[in-house]
Amino acid sequence: MKEKDEPIVLKTNEGRTYKMGTMTAVFKADEDETSNKYSISEWWLEPNSEGPGAHQHEENDEIFYGIEGTTSILVGVKWIDIEKGAFLRIPAKTIHDFANRTDEKCGVLNFFIPGGFERNMPSIVKWFEENENE
Template sequence: MADPQVIKLTAGTGRIYEMPGMRAIFKADEAETKEAYSVSEWWLDARQTGPGAHSHETNDEVFYGIGGVMAVRAGEEWHDIAPGDFLRIPAGTIHDFENRTYARAGLLNFFIPGGFERNMPAIVDWFKENG
């Protein structure tokens, strides 16, 4: 495990994962945070669905609006998240996100504890195969 370090990235940079209509940009992950959390941006094109309903049994997630308006599901309720809006989703809660608008939208995601980034190559492959 690498020693903690200051990380400074310019807008749009990081470890980028492209999926149809969706882009994830990881800013910090388990290697840089001693597995405490990961931070990523998620950008969806206009009228684009997200990853689909799912849950993480041992991980909390925080979503923070950074662009446009994203619809985020937490349990059975959908919330519109605009820039500056905050939503915490506890471990075990079914959640999803999608862009229902006609403009690109983005969320900053904190995944606690870290490790989600390990799944990204398989997620990218799934979206390539399934659209």
Template sequence: MRKPIILLPGAGRAYDMGTMSAVFKADGDEANGAYSISEWWLEPYSKGPGAHSHPEDDIFYVLEGVMSFLVGDQWTDAPKGSFVLAPGGVTHDFENRTDVRAGALNISTPGNFEQHMPSIVEWFEKNPLGTTR
């Protein structure tokens, strides 16, 4: 039987990628491999991970600020409270084009995404994020 998880604001496993950061709330065995839940935060005028695709669905709910999302070939500015679904296999990206910090809750399904974070952090250490200006 899995244990319940209760995390206070800001708690979780943090990953720093320069002007982008992530805090993982539940992944792997905690989620029985079914999903991965994390927060992604971008400082003002910060590029995101870059256009990419993968087999998992990526679901985003904007927590703060305005995040710009690429889904397929269309960019959309998504203010706080917006919901975005990038189905598996669809190219997607996100960035913050504003002068205030922005963040989104992300659910990736199926899960076990966090196992990739050490190599992602290492990649961004060698390839710092650009700006949207």
């Protein structure tokens, strides 16, 4: 882990990786490295797969930026397709989800503001492991 005042440099495919069935998260920076200001992660979905399920964050805004393929993102009651290069901000307290409705792998870069989401990752991974055959 880097100190808060040091640059963070990661090469392609580097970061803390969490596999959850057909979904993979790769955390690039988190609350420990950013003084809890934000966390940044990549979220990857295999073709024709679901994301985490509809949820909301009480105190956190999220930003999604398309990095590969087309990711369908639920915002409130509307699904929006985010292609490579597209930007989406989801305010706190907004129901959201994401999915891959295509035959190609897709990925988004996620900014979680303020940080802290990464502390949930071990329990999320465990839930997916325990429920993968359902």
